[in-house]
Amino acid sequence: xxxxxDRATLLETGxxxxxxxxxxxxxxDAAFVAHATDDAEAVRAVQAFEDGGAAGGAExxxxxxxxxxxxxxxxxxxxxxxxxxxxxxDAGDTASMSVLGALLLRRGDLNxxxxxxxxxxxxxxxxxxxxxxVLLHQRGYADEAAGWWRIAAVAGSAxxxxxxxxxxxxxxxxxxxxxxxxxxxxQGHALGAYALAxxxxxxxxxxxxxxxxxxxxxxxxxxxxxxxxxxESKAADDPHDAFGRPGADAGLGPxxxxxxGAAADGTGTGTGAxxxxxxxxxxxxxxxxxxxxxxxxxxxxxxxxxxARGHRRAALHLGAILEQRGELKEAGRWYLTSAKGxxxxxxxxxxxxxxxAGDEESAAVxxxxxxxxxxxxxANALGALHAARGEQQTAExxxxxxxxxxxxxxxxxxxxxxxxxxxxxxxxxxxxRAAYAxxxxxxNALAVLLLQAGDATGAQPWFSKAAExxxxxxxxxxxxxHAGRDEDRAALTWYERxxAAGxxxxxxxxxxxLLHHGEEQEAERHLRCAAGGGSAEAAFRLxxxxxSRQPPPGPPGLGExxxxxxxxxxWYERxxxxxxxxxxxxxxxxxxxxxxxxSAARWYREAAESGSRNGAFNLGLLLAREGSEREAALWWSRxxxxxxxxxxxxxxxxxxxxxxxxxxxxxxxxxxxxxPAEVAERAARLREALHQELTA
Numbered sequence: 001x002x003x004x005x006d007r008a009t010l011l012e013t014g015x016x017x018x019x020x021x022x023x024x025x026x027x028x029d030a031a032f033v034a035h036a037t038d039d040a041e042a043v044r045a046v047q048a049f050e051d052g053g054a055a056g057g058a059e060x061x062x063x064x065x066x067x068x069x070x071x072x073x074x075x076x077x078x079x080x081x082x083x084x085x086x087x088x089x090d091a092g093d094t095a096s097m098s099v100l101g102a103l104l105l106r107r108g109d110l111n112x113x114x115x116x117x118x119x120x121x122x123x124x125x126x127x128x129x130x131x132x133x134v135l136l137h138q139r140g141y142a143d144e145a146a147g148w149w150r151i152a153a154v155a156g157s158a159x160x161x162x163x164x165x166x167x168x169x170x171x172x173x174x175x176x177x178x179x180x181x182x183x184x185x186x187q188g189h190a191l192g193a194y195a196l197a198x199x200x201x202x203x204x205x206x207x208x209x210x211x212x213x214x215x216x217x218x219x220x221x222x223x224x225x226x227x228x229x230x231x232e233s234k235a236a237d238d239p240h241d242a243f244g245r246p247g248a249d250a251g252l253g254p255x256x257x258x259x260x261g262a263a264a265d266g267t268g269t270g271t272g273a274x275x276x277x278x279x280x281x282x283x284x285x286x287x288x289x290x291x292x293x294x295x296x297x298x299x300x301x302x303x304x305x306x307x308a309r310g311h312r313r314a315a316l317h318l319g320a321i322l323e324q325r326g327e328l329k330e331a332g333r334w335y336l337t338s339a340k341g342x343x344x345x346x347x348x349x350x351x352x353x354x355x356x357a358g359d360e361e362s363a364a365v366x367x368x369x370x371x372x373x374x375x376x377x378x379a380n381a382l383g384a385l386h387a388a389r390g391e392q393q394t395a396e397x398x399x400x401x402x403x404x405x406x407x408x409x410x411x412x413x414x415x416x417x418x419x420x421x422x423x424x425x426x427x428x429x430x431x432x433r434a435a436y437a438x439x440x441x442x443x444n445a446l447a448v449l450l451l452q453a454g455d456a457t458g459a460q461p462w463f464s465k466a467a468e469x470x471x472x473x474x475x476x477x478x479x480x481x482h483a484g485r486d487e488d489r490a491a492l493t494w495y496e497r498x499x500a501a502g503x504x505x506x507x508x509x510x511x512x513x514l515l516h517h518g519e520e521q522e523a524e525r526h527l528r529c530a531a532g533g534g535s536a537e538a539a540f541r542l543x544x545x546x547x548s549r550q551p552p553p554g555p556p557g558l559g560e561x562x563x564x565x566x567x568x569x570x571w572y573e574r575x576x577x578x579x580x581x582x583x584x585x586x587x588x589x590x591x592x593x594x595x596x597x598x599s600a601a602r603w604y605r606e607a608a609e610s611g612s613r614n615g616a617f618n619l620g621l622l623l624a625r626e627g628s629e630r631e632a633a634l635w636w637s638r639x640x641x642x643x644x645x646x647x648x649x650x651x652x653x654x655x656x657x658x659x660x661x662x663x664x665x666x667x668x669x670x671x672x673x674x675x676p677a678e679v680a681e682r683a684a685r686l687r688e689a690l691h692q693e694l695t696a
Contacts, residue, residue, distance in 0.1 A: 082100065082103055085099050085100040085103070086100055089116055094119075094120050094123040094124075094125050094128075095120075095125070097117075097119050097120040097123075097125070097128070098116070098117070098120035098125045098127050098128040098131070100113075100116050101113045101114075101115075101116035101117035101128060101131060101132075102117075102127070102128075104116065105117070105134065105135055110135055110138065110139065113131075113135060114132070114135055117131055117132040117135060118132060121148065121151075126152050126155040126156065126157050126160075127157065129148045129149075129151045129152035129155070129157075129160070130148065130149060130152035130153075130157050130159055130160035130163070132145075132148045133145040133146070133147075133148035133149040133152065133160065133163060134163070136148065137163075142167065145163075145167070146164060146167045146168075148160075149161075149163045149164040149167065150164055153180060153183065153184075158183070158184045158187035158188065158189035158192055159184070159189060159191070159192075161180045161183040161184035161187070161192060162181060162184040162189055162191050162192035162195060164180045165177045165178070165179075165180035165181030165182075165183075165184060165195060165196070165199075166181075166195060169181075169195075169199060174199065174203075177199060178199055178200075181196040181199060182196055184196070185211055185214065185215075188218065190214075190215045190218040190219065190220040190223065191215070191220070193211045193212070193214040193215035193218070193220070193223070194211070194212065194215040194220055194222065194223045194226075196211045197209070197211035197212040197223070197226075209227070209230055212226055212227045212230065213227055216302060216305070219309070221305070221306040221309040221310070221311045221314070222306070222311070224302045224303075224305045224306035224311070224314070225302070225303065225306040225313060225314040225317075227299075227302050228298075228299040228300070228301075228302035228303045228314065228317065229299075229317070231295040231296070231298050231299035232295070232296060232299040232317070234295055235295040235296045235299070296321065299321070300318065300321050302314075303315075303317050303318040304318060307334060307337065307338075310341070312337070312338045312342060312343040312346065313338070313343060315335070315337045315341070315343070315346065316334070316335065316338040316343050316345055316346040318334045319331040319332070319333075319334035319335040319338065319346065319349060320349065322334065323349070323353065328353060328357075331353065332350060332353050332354075334346075335347075335349050335350040335353065336350055339366065339369070339370075342373075344369075344370040344373040344374065344375040344378065345370070345375060345377075347366045347367070347369045347370035347373070347375070347378065348366070348367060348370040348375050348378040348381065350363075350366045351363040351364070351365075351366035351370065351378060351381060352381070354366065355381075355385075363381075363385075364382065364385060366378075367379075367381045367382045368382065371398065371401060371402075371405075374405050375405065376401075376402040376403075376405035376406055376409070376410060377402070377409070379398045379399070379401040379402035379405060379407065379410065380398070380402045380407060380409050380410060380413055382398040383395045383396070383397075383398035383399040383401075383402065383413055383417075386398065387413075387417060395417060396414065396417060399411075399413045399414045399417065400414070408434050408437040408438065408439045408442075409439070411430045411431075411433040411434035411437065411439070411442065412430070412431070412434040412439050412441060412442040414426075414430040415427045415428075415429075415431040415434065415442060415445060415446075416445070418430060419445075419449070424449065424453075427449060428446065428449050428450075430442075431443075431445050431446035431449060432446055435462065435465070435466075438469070440465075440466040440469035440470060440471040440474065441466065441471055441473070443465050443466035443469070443474065444462070444463065444466040444467075444471045444473050444474040444477065446462050447459040447461075447463040447466065447474065447477065448477065450462065451477075451481070459481070460478070462474075463477050463478045463481060464478065467494070467497070472498050472501040472502070472503045472506075473498075473503070475494050475495075475497045475498035475501070475503070476494070476495065476498040476503050476505060476506045478491075478494040479492070479493075479494035479495040479506060479509060483509075491509075492509075492510065492513050494506075495509040495510045495513070496510050499526060499529065499530075502529075502533070504529075504533030504534060504538070505530070505535065507526045507527070507529040507530035507533065507535075507538065508526070508527065508530040508535050508537055508538040508541070510523075510526045511523045511524075511525075511526035511527035511530060511538065511541065511542075512541065514526065515541070515545070520545060524542065527542040527545065528542060531571060531574070531575075534578075536574075536575040536578035536580040536583065537575070537580065539571045539572075539574045539575035539578070539580070539583070540571070540572065540575040540580050540582060540583045540586075542571050543568050543569070543570075543571035543572040543575065543583070543586070546566070546567055546568035546571065547568045547572075547586075550566065550568065569587065569590050572586050572587045572590065573587050576603060576606075579610065581607045581610050581611065581612040582607075582612070582614075584603045584604075584606050584607035584612065584615060585603070585604065585607045585612055585614045585615045585618060587603045588600040588601070588602075588603035588604040588618060589618070591603065592618075597622060600618075600622060601619065601622050603615075604616075604618045604619035605619055608635060608638070608639075611642075613638070613642040613643060613644040613647070614639075614644070616635040616636070616638045616639035616642070616644070616647070617635070617636060617639040617644050617646060617647045617650075619632075619635050620632040620633070620634075620636040620639065620650065621650075624650075629654065633651060633654055635647075636648075636650050636651050636654075637651060640667070640670060640674075645671050645673075645674030645675045645676060645679040645680070645683075646671075646679055648667050648668075648670040648671035648674055648683070649667070649668070649671040649679050649682060649683050649686075651667040652664045652665075652666075652667035652668045652670075652686055652687075653686070655667060656686065656690060661690050661693055661694050664686070664687075664690050665687055665690050665691065665694075667683075668683045668684070668686050668687035668690065669683075669687065672684050672687070
C-alpha cells in the first residue's frame with residue numbers, strides 16, 4: 001500500500017525519530033490547541049493549527065505554556081517566553097524555532113512564522129512540519145500543505161494525520177481519508193476520532209459510535225453531544241443519525257417535548273363532529289423501561305458533559321430530559337443556560353416552563369426573544385397568549401410571524417382565530433393552507449367547516465387525509481359521517497381505529513355497537529376504556545352491563561349492616577356525579593333498595609331538577625311515603641307533563657281521593673294516552689269509575 005511504503009522509507013532514513021525532537025514537537029503541537037465550538041463545520045475545518053484549529057482537541061500538552069496562555073499573548077510570562085525562544089531560535093535551536101513559529105502563526109503573523117517553521121522542519125521537527133502545513137493551507141496551497149502534513153503524520157503526529165485525513169476527504173478520497181483519520185484516532189487524538197466517526201457514519205458503518213465515544217471520552221464536547229443524540233435516537237427508535245443529517249435537528253429532536261402555542265379557541269360543530277383546538281399539544285413520552293432507559297441515562301450523562309463545556313444544544317436536550325422526568329427546576333436552569341447562549345428553542349422551552357408555573361409575563365419575554373430569532377413555535381405561543389387576552393390583532397400578527405418562520409401551525413392558528421370570530425371564509429382559507437402543507441388537524445378542521453356548510457362530499461376526503469395522517473379526531477369524525485349514512489360497518493371501522501388511539505367517545509361507540517351484537521365481554525373492555533377516559537355515558541352503560549349480571553339486592557333485614565356498594569353502583573355513581581340523569585335515577589333506586597332513603601331522595605331530586613321525568617316521579621313517591629303529598633303532586637305534575645304515564649295515574653288517584661272527580665278524569669285520560677299498557681288499562685278503569693260517580 002502506498003501509505004505504508006511512504007512510512008517505511010521515511011523511518012529508515014533516521015529522520016524524525018530523535019527522542020529530544022519528539023519531546024519538543026509535543027510542546028509545539030500543544031501551542032495550537034483551540035476551544036471546541038458548537039458548529040460541525042468548524043470541526044470539519046482543515047485550516048486549523050496543530051489540532052485542527054477551532055474544532056478543539058489535540059495531542060496532550062507537555063508544555064508549561066497552556067492554550068489560554070498562548071491566546072493571551074499580552075501576559076508578561078508569554079512575552080518573556082517568546083523573547084527567550086526568539087533568542088534561542090536566532091541562535092539555531094530547532095525546538096525554539098518550532099515554538100516561536102507556532103506562536104507567530106497563532107498570532108496570524110504568517111510572514112514572520114514561515115522562516116522559523118521551515119528552518120525547524122529542515123532540522124526534522126515534526127510539529128514544525130505540521131504547522132508549516134497549516135500555514136500553507138491558510139495561504140491556499142492545499143497540496144503543498146498536505147505534503148508537510150504527510151511528513152509529520154508519518155513521523156507520528158496524530159494532529160497532522162487528522163489534518164491529512166480531512167484533506168483527503170475534501171478531495172473525495174475516502175479510503176485515504178479513512179487511513180489517516182484512523183491513524184490519528186488510534187493515537188488518541190480526539191479530533192481524529194470524531195472525524196473518523198463522521199466518515200464512518202456517512203457510510204452507515206456501525207463502527208462510527210465507537211470512535212464517537214472515544215472522542216467524547218477525551219473531552220470533545222461536540223462528540224459528547226452527538227453521542228448523546230445517537231443514544232437517545234436509539235432509545236426512541238428514531239431514524240435520525242448522530243451527525244444531524246436529514247432532520248436530526250430539524251425539530252426539537254428525540255427526547256424534546258413538542259410544545260405548541262396553538263390557540264385553543266375552536267368552535268363547536270353542531271354536527272357531532274369534533275375539532276381539535278391544538279396544533280399538537282405536548283407529547284411527552286412516558287417512562288422508558290429496559291435497555292432504552294439505560295441509553296437515555298447514558299445520553300443524559302453525555303449531554304451533561306457537553307453542556308458543562310458550554311454546548312448550548314446539549315444544554316437544551318438535557319433540559320428536555322429533565323423536564324420529562326419532572327425535574328423542572330434543574331431543567332429550567334439548563335434551558336436558561338442554552339437560551340443565554342443563543343439557542344432560540346431553549347428560550348421557547350423556558351417560556352413554556354414559566355407559563356406552566358403561572359408566570360406568563362416572564363414566559364412572554366423569553367418567547368419574544370425566541371420569536372425574534374425566528375422560532376415559529378415561540379411566535380405561535382405569543383399569538384395564543386394575546387388571543388387569550390382578547391388582543392386579536394396582535395395574536396394574528398404573531399401567527400403570521402410563525403407562518404413566515406415556516407411553522408405550519410401559524411396558518412392553522414389563524415384559521416382557529418378567524419373561526420372564533422365567525423370569519424368563515426378566511427378560516428377556510430387558512431385551514432386549507434395548513435392542510436395542503438400536511439397539517440392533519442387543519443385538514444380535520446377544514447372538513448368540519450365543510451360539513452357545517454352542508455358539503456359532506458367535500459368534507460370526507462379531508463377527514464380521510466387527516467385520519468390517515470394520524471388524527472384521532474378525524475377518524476372519529478369519519479365514523480360519525482358513515483353512521484349518519486347508515487354505513488354501520490364503515491363507521492365501526494373508523495370508531496375502532498380512533499378507540500385504539502385512546503379516543504373516549506369512539507370507545508363508547510364501539511362498546512355500544514358490540515353490545516348491540518351481543519359481544520358483551522369485548523363491549524365491556526371498550527366501555528371501561530371510555531368510562532376511564534371520563535365518559536359519563538360509558539360509565540352508565542358499563543354499570544348497566546355489570547348490573548345485568550347480579551340479582552337485585554333485597555332490603556336489609558333487621559339488625560343487618562348496610563350492604564357494601566358493588567362495582568356496578570360505583571360506576572353508576574361516577575356517571576351520576578358527572579350529571580348523567582339516568583345514572584342519578586338508578587343510584588337513587590339502589591340507595592332506596594338498601595333503605596338509604598336520604599341518599600335516594602338527594603339523587604332523585606338532582607335528576608328531577610335536571611329534567612328527568614323518572615327522577616321527578618320517584619321523588620314524588622318518596623315524598624308521598626313521608627306524607628308530603630302536596631310536594632309529591634308538584635313533582636308528579638312535572639313528570640306527567642313531560643310524558644310520564646305512571647305520574648299521570650298517581651295524580652288521578654290523588655284527585656279521586658280528594659273528591660276532585662273532574663281533575664281525576666283529566667289525569668286518567670292523560671295516563672291512557674301516555675301508557676304503558678298496564679297503566680293505560682288501570683287509568684281506563686279508574687276513569688270509568690269516576691264517570692259513574694259523576695253521573696250517579
